[in-house]
Amino acid sequence: MSAETDPVKLMKQQVGYAAAQRVQSGSIVGLGTGSTTAYAIQAIGERLQSGDLKDVKGVPTSFQAIVLARQYGIPLVSLDEIDKIDVAIDGADEVDPQKNLIKGGGAAHTQEKIVDCLADQFIVVVDSGKLVDHLGSTFLLPVEVLPMAVTPVMNAIRKLGGSPELRMGVKKAGPVVTDNGNLVVDVKYDRIDNPKELEQTLNNIPGVLENGIFAGVVDVVLIGEVKDGQPIVRDMEHV
């Protein structure tokens, strides 16, 4: 893997690479979505190709993960073919000090939550810019919604104190359509004080598939950062 020159890309590359080193031969690996996880998928593929790693299978969390796994030669399996996932590696948009997350910047949080929560070990890979004191500080909360329910769901979210907006496509006319054929509503909160409660409340609105709060499910957070001009990776537990 050639080193990135852009500092943020370099942090993402280093942390993705570090997570890939934790994968062991013979394991089933949840393959997350996003630019940071893409480096981990690449590094797992390179380890397989060099013979450093053997007999690894991936469980993808999105169409992007499928494409990358194929590109880097990682055999894929579906959830119907396995009875466990050893480790999942995935990115995040925000991480709070209790290791709660906001995910869904890539509109893939529904499949990500299924795969990440099934893993014996869930490793999150982020650059240091994703660390926040409380969720909702920098990122809107993504909620995947069935298309026919988008208006009542947005009304219900407003009544619960959030400000929802329908996510629109870039280089595509109209709204973003997820890998599951649904829409995404991004919700602004002044502050999310109780992530677990909000996660459950939003998922109870009829028409909501899943929201991007991942509360209490993360085992390890690896953080890529630049210290004294050098990229380093640290575990969130060990400052």
Ligand SMILES: O=C(CO)[C@H](O)[C@H](O)COP(=O)(O)O
């Ligand atoms: O949740 C996600 C996709 O739905 C991504 O993991 C999250 O958006 C982080 O992406 P990146 O590593 O590109 O910053």
